Amino acid sequence: MPRTASSPTAGRTRPTGGARTAGRTKAPAAPDLRVESGLLGPGDALVAGCDEVGRGALAGPVTVGVVVVDPVAAExxxxxxxxxxxxxxxREALVxxxxxxxxxxxxxxxxxxEIDDVGLSAAVGLAGRRALEAASTIHRPDVVLVDGNYDWLSPRPQASLFEAALTIASQDAEPGPxxxxxxxxxxxxxxxLSVAAASVLAKVERDRLxxxxxEEEPHFCWAENKGYGTDTHRAALRAHGPSARHRRSWRLV
Known part of the structure; x- marks a missing residue:
């Protein structure tokens, strides 16, 4: 599957505050970098936000975005x-x-x-580590902030043989950081903010895929449903059967 390479910073955007709605209700606060700043320990400088999309789809990849920031210096x-x-x-305008x-x-x-071979959780971790590797080409984060209540990103001590083979194949002769x-x-x-930005990048790239x-299999209507289990998608599955883009270990219909 394709990967996106990292990009050095080239500019900043001024902060904006949330707006009040009519009456006493207040619009939800916009994401900011306060949580990221609070994660920095002694010697830490950079934080990466990490989020995944496509977990519940019937077809297509699971995709993870990573965005590296300096939460103290960034606007x-x-x-x-x-x-x-x-x-x-x-989303497209924000990329x-x-x-x-x-x-x-x-x-x-x-x-x-890969989802069929190692299971969804392990596959999300694979995608996340690929995204982190791409994002760390120039600036390696000290901390990664993952959306959710458990760490699916860190390598597991007892990986499956499939994941272990992928890890060995991607390693250089010298051990990495x-x-x-x-x-x-x-x-x-x-x-x-770093996690929200990562979710946008992941969603846009997966939707493009x-x-x-x-275009290859228009009868599944993936341009509209993005691989999720809509009525038209399931009807096409019953009529045509699953393709190579489907997660065949799942209950598809």
């Missing part, structure tokens, strides 16, 4: 939210500003075949 970038809260056009704002960024995928410290936070994509796959 707050306006616009990123949890990708599910943004329109497709808004270039996020890449410019970040010190490094990466997107990694785990294919349907230690894996960054991982911190988890439920709904980090709502409060943490599914649109490409739609």
């Amino acid at each position: 707050v970038l306006a616009g990123p939210r949890d990708s599910k809260l943004l329109s497709a056009a808004a 270039a500003p996020i890449r410019e704002w970040a010190l490094g960024w990466g997107v990694g995928h785990a294919s349907p075949a 230690p894996f960054p410290r991982v911190s988890t936070r439920v709904k980090a994509d709502l409060a943490c 599914m649109v490409q796959y739609h």
Whole structure:
């Protein structure tokens, strides 16, 4: 599956505050970097936000985005939210500003075949480590903030033979730097700007892939459903059977 390389920072965007709605209600606060700043320990400088998309789809990869920032020096970038809260056009418009704002960024995928071979959780970890590797080409984070309540990113001590083979094949002759410290936070994509930005990059790249796959097999309507189990997708599965893009170990119909 393709990977996206990291991008050095080239500019900053001024911070903006949340707006009040009518009456006494206040609009949800925009994500910022306060949580990321609080994760820095002695000697730490950089934090990476990490989020995944495609976990519940029937077809296509599971995809992880990683965005590396200096939470002390970076200004707050306006616009990123949890990708599910943004329109497709808004997500597309944010890709270039996020890449410019970040010190490094990466997107990694785990294919349907990998999901079938190692299971979903292990495949999400594979995709996340691929994204982290791409994002760390120039600036390696000291801490990675993962959306959710458990660490699916860190390598497991007892990996499956399949994952172990992938790890060995990707290693250089010299041992690499230690894996960054991982911190988890439920709904980090709502409060943490680096995670919200990572979710946008992951969602946009996965959606683009599914649109490409739609051109090869338009009867599954992947351009519209992005591989999720809509009625039209399931009807096409009953009519045509699963393709190589489907997670065949799942209950598809």
